[in-house]
Amino acid sequence: MKIKSIHAVNLDMPAISPLARPSEARYKTERRPSWLESGPVANPMTRYPRYASYRPSWTPTWDNFGCVIEAEDGTWGFAIAQHGKPVASIIDEYLGPRLIGEDCMAVEKIYDMAVRMCAPFGAAGIASYAVSAIDLAMWDLKGKLLDKPVYELLGGPARDELFCYSTGGDTDWYMELGFKATKLPCPFGPADGLDGLKKNVQFIADTRELVGDDVELMLDCWMAFDLEYAVRLAEALRPYNMKWMEECLRSEDIDSHAVLRERVPWQTLATGEHWYTTPPFQYAAAHHLVDILQPDINWVGGMTPIVKICAIAESAGISVIPHAGGNTAYGQHACYAMPAIPWAETFVASPPGVAPEDAAKLPGVSTPKDGRMKPSDAPGFGLEILESHLAPFAY
Numbered sequence: 001m002k003i004k005s006i007h008a009v010n011l012d013m014p015a016i017s018p019l020a021r022p023s024e025a026r027y028k029t030e031r032r033p034s035w036l037e038s039g040p041v042a043n044p045m046t047r048y049p050r051y052a053s054y055r056p057s058w059t060p061t062w063d064n065f066g067c068v069i070e071a072e073d074g075t076w077g078f079a080i081a082q083h084g085k086p087v088a089s090i091i092d093e094y095l096g097p098r099l100i101g102e103d104c105m106a107v108e109k110i111y112d113m114a115v116r117m118c119a120p121f122g123a124a125g126i127a128s129y130a131v132s133a134i135d136l137a138m139w140d141l142k143g144k145l146l147d148k149p150v151y152e153l154l155g156g157p158a159r160d161e162l163f164c165y166s167t168g169g170d171t172d173w174y175m176e177l178g179f180k181a182t183k184l185p186c187p188f189g190p191a192d193g194l195d196g197l198k199k200n201v202q203f204i205a206d207t208r209e210l211v212g213d214d215v216e217l218m219l220d221c222w223m224a225f226d227l228e229y230a231v232r233l234a235e236a237l238r239p240y241n242m243k244w245m246e247e248c249l250r251s252e253d254i255d256s257h258a259v260l261r262e263r264v265p266w267q268t269l270a271t272g273e274h275w276y277t278t279p280p281f282q283y284a285a286a287h288h289l290v291d292i293l294q295p296d297i298n299w300v301g302g303m304t305p306i307v308k309i310c311a312i313a314e315s316a317g318i319s320v321i322p323h324a325g326g327n328t329a330y331g332q333h334a335c336y337a338m339p340a341i342p343w344a345e346t347f348v349a350s351p352p353g354v355a356p357e358d359a360a361k362l363p364g365v366s367t368p369k370d371g372r373m374k375p376s377d378a379p380g381f382g383l384e385i386l387e388s389h390l391a392p393f394a395y
């Protein structure tokens with residue numbers, strides 16, 4: 001069976017991003033606004049006052065969209081894609097036309113072709129979002145053609161259910177929901193000086209007191225620090241027994257990752273959501289820069305590189321916990337199938353009082369109950385998206 005078409009589409013449905021708010025009517029039970037709507041989150045731009053106080057004041061606003069790959073018999077695979085027009089152009093005007101006519105089963109070959117075709121302008125960054133969408137739509141198509149869930153095509157399931165940890169700043173609500181591990185967004189960075197450092201420490205101290213010693217606690221630093229600040233904060237937080245510190249440094253600064261590893265040898269480190277393609281993960285694993293690799297399945301290139309990164313990690317004796325792995329059907333299938341992935345991250349954007357199943361998600365995506373869940377066993381990734389939901393991409 002050959003590929004007949006590959007194209008970008010818009011989705012005629014209300015919530016296609018885990019960050020999107022569903023209709024107000026579904027928020028009748030809201031107790032207070034979500035942590036996302038207030039409070040600082042340290043980030044690479046906090047040194048510039050005009051963008052310091054609120055991360056969405058500068059982050060990209062291109063919409064999410066879809067990628068559809070159709071087989072000769074009319075069966076189609078679907079993937080969510082990010083960063084709107086720039087990524088849709090790469091799919092519609094460059095990669096898509098060059099992959100039509102390839103075999104629908106040949107996911108490895110098509111991923112390899114797509115990455116190599118991006119070499120003239122760089123396969124990392126924006127191009128990697130297009131490769132991810134094509135790869136995930138290919139896996140969805142393959143599952144539908146073979147009438148199997150993707151986790152079975154991958155050799156799974158590897159476990160009975162996923163252990164999910166929450167990410168966000170509404171810790172009291174996550175404890176109520178039954179999560180046994182939770183990750184905090186770090187509010188302050190180097191630009192906030194000693195006062196910010198003290199506030200960070202107090203924030204973690206208060207959270208540790210709230211959750212007790214039987215809940216794992218992690219800190220997400222979202223590329224906000226330099227080396228000196230990361231070391232200083234890690235030392236100050238040592239009494240609070242954090243499971244890991246995440247993404248302290250900007251992803252391109254590989255040397256500093258090596259120095260941070262040397263200077264805080266006792267602290268588990270995690271990173272990788274802003275690394276693209278497999279070589280950065282190979283380097284990090286080979287040099288033990290971190291203990292946990294965190295590729296994002298919608299950013300790194302799709303399911304195919306996630307499988308390769310799992311093999312790299314296992315060979316180096318480290319683990320993979322994909323960024324937002326519990327938030328999408330794609331991540332859920334990877335986490336369910338691969339022995340190298342022990343946990344599934346669940347980013348919680350909905351306000352306290354609004355149950356995860358009422359929050360924004362694509363139909364067919366599972367949500368955790370008591371910190372555990374299983375992905376759909378329907379063919380492909382199990383998303384319940386109809387042809388009537390799809391519209392031509394609006395450039």
Ligand SMILES: [Mg+2]
Nearest residue numbers: 220246247273
């Ligand atoms: Mg993160």
